[in-house]
Amino acid sequence: MTVSEEDARLAEFGYTQKLDRSVGRLASFCIGFSVISATTAVYSSFGFGLSHAGPAFVWTFPIAAAVFFVWAVIAGDLAAKIPLAGYAYQWTSRLVGPTLGWFTGFAGLVGFISGFTGVAYIMSSYLGGLFGWELSDAGLIWVTIAIVLVCVVINAYGVRLATLLNNIGVTLELVVTLAGTLIVAAIVFFVSTHHQTVSFLFTKGDTVSEPYLFAWLTSSLGCIFGLLGVEASADVAEETKAARRTIPRTMLYALGVSSAIEFLMYIVFLLGIDDPAAVSASGAPIADIMSRQVAPWFSKAVVAVALTNILVCVLSNMLVATRLMYSISRDNMVPGARFLSHVSPGRRTPSAAVWSTGILSILILLSALVNAQAFAYIIGLSALGYFTVYVLTTGGLVLSRRRGNLPAAEPGTFDLGRMRTPVYTVGLVVFAAVLAALLLLPEFRANGRIFLYVMIGAGVWWALGLRPRLRRGDAGPAYSLRNRTDPAPDSIPSRPS
Known part of the structure; x- marks a missing residue:
């Protein structure tokens, strides 16, 4: 499919091609891979899992990977049929209605924005350790703000620079971080005598609370957090070449490669623990394990590269968050929609x-x-936002299938076919189960309350501002289709390479 054909298909949905369609297969894969970010996931979740359930937390990872595989095939099937920016909003809006689309898209924004904010904070703490900075809580916040601003400037410059830097970061992660893990593995298994045996992976640790099942389930949320965002490449569909064919494949590739690397890293670093008590008490357990098993300089070198991986994780999460914000705004679904939907003519970026x-x-x-606890609550909203999107989207698909209005598959594109009903059923059950755990487990109830308050706020806007617009036909996909007055796709000049 040529670029002009893709743009013509976009016009059928009611939109003129304004964004820079320059994302190829490699960049699409790298966006998905960096949003998941195996390095960020392991560096941020290893200590959480170890402290809550002991080494046996690692066996929650295959379960988490299976959950996200179900979501990836659902999202891939939809991306092949409705390849639009702002996937979380667009899919449910077009299959069920803009009201469901609003709540799904809003939950997605909560997930993405709180997610990249949290990852930026993780990066600031590792920067302090790498350079020996004695940062107070306020100092960490200011460093995090600086990281966010850097990523804003890069994303504002254009998708080509953002994806170029993202590709470089992913390459470093695949080569250097993976090589560092293999070096640690070689030393642990063949050189060092201070390491753990395989049986260690099945122990629950000495400080784990009872009942153990609750502790183990709580630890699984660290692994789940480490795979969030597998669908990210779908959010830049309007900037992806041959989006209908490219995105489902790169989405599954990103999930597969990330899962393999994350699981390998968890196993290697668990077996590389020489002093379980010291590592459990560490604020940077991965760095400490590398220092103990190899050398402090080696740990600093690998962490330095890992920081580039974490930076592109922030960059990519912000990239997809902005496309969701843009997509909702161009359909006049939010206050200030005209301003928020502006696309820079020169950079072709929102x-x-x-x-x-x-x-x-x-x-x-x-x-x-002002309130450090408030920040902790907000960061905890990331997984809640994502899984609310998964539940609302899958529930909407079940309803849409009963109505018989799912788009037909195009030849050569990914399609669930006869597996659609069982996949939807399994997905709805497991996504709802994870969401319930995030809301009800004692460790996360406070986050759940804050999330409910935030979603109530979305409901207030829907009742007072959005619902009247929808009744008048002044918002939603139908509004954009009816009011599209931009030039025809073929008349829009291509940005030079």
């Missing part, structure tokens, strides 16, 4: 959405200067 998303993140960070 610059207003980029800056607005960055400002929201900074406001979250500034709130932590």
Whole structure:
């Protein structure tokens, strides 16, 4: 499918091609891989799992990977049929209605914005350790704000620079981080005498609370957090070449490669523990294990490269968050929609959405200067936002299938076919189960309450502002289709390479 054909198909949905369609297969894979970010996942979740359930937490990872595989095939099937920016909003809006689309898209924004804010905070803490900075809580917040601003500027410059840097970061992660893990593995298994045996992977640790099942289930949420965002490449569909064919494949490739690397890293670093008590008490357990098994300089070198991986994780999460914000805004679904849907003619990037998303993140960070606990709650919203999207989308698909209005598959594109009903059923059950755990487990109830308050806020806007617009036909996909007055796709000049 040529670029002009893709743009013509976009016009059938009611939109003129304004964004820079320059994302190829490699960049699409790298976006999905970096949003998941195996390195960020392991560095941020290893200590959480170890402290909550002991080494046996690692066996929750295959379960988490299976959950996300179910979501990946659902999302891949939809991306092949409705390849639009702002997937979380667009899919449910077009299959069920803009009201469901609003709540799904809003939950997606909560997930993405709180997610990249949290990852930026993780990066700031590792920067402090790498350079020996004695950072206070306020100092960490200001460093995090600086990281967010750097990513805002890169994303505002254009998708080509963002994806180029992302590709470089992913390459470093695949080569250096994976090589560092294999070096640790070689030393642990063939050189060092201070390591654990395989039986260690089945122990629950000495400080784990009872009942153990609750502790083990709680630890699984660390592994689940480490795979969030597998569908990210779908959010840049309007900037992807041959999006209908490319995105489902790169989505599954990103999930497969990330899962394999994450599981390998968990196993290697668990077996590389020489002093379980010291590692459990460490604020940077992965770095400490590398220092103990290899050398401090080796640990610093690998962590330095890992910081580039974490940076592109922030960059990519922000990239997809801005596309969701842009997509909702161009359908007049939010206050200030005309401003937020602005696309820079020269850069062909949704610059207003980029800056607005960055400002929201900074406001979250500034709130932590007033109340550190508020920041902890907001960061905990990431997984809740994602899984609300998964539940609402899959529930909408079940309803849409009963109505018989699912789009037909195009030849040569991914399609669930006869597996659609069982996959939807399994997906709805497991996504709802994870969401219930995030809301009800004692460790996460406070986050659940904050998330409910945030979604109530979305409901207030729907009742007072959005619902009247929808009744008048002044919002939603139908509004864009009816009011599209931009030039025809063929008349839009291509940006030079």
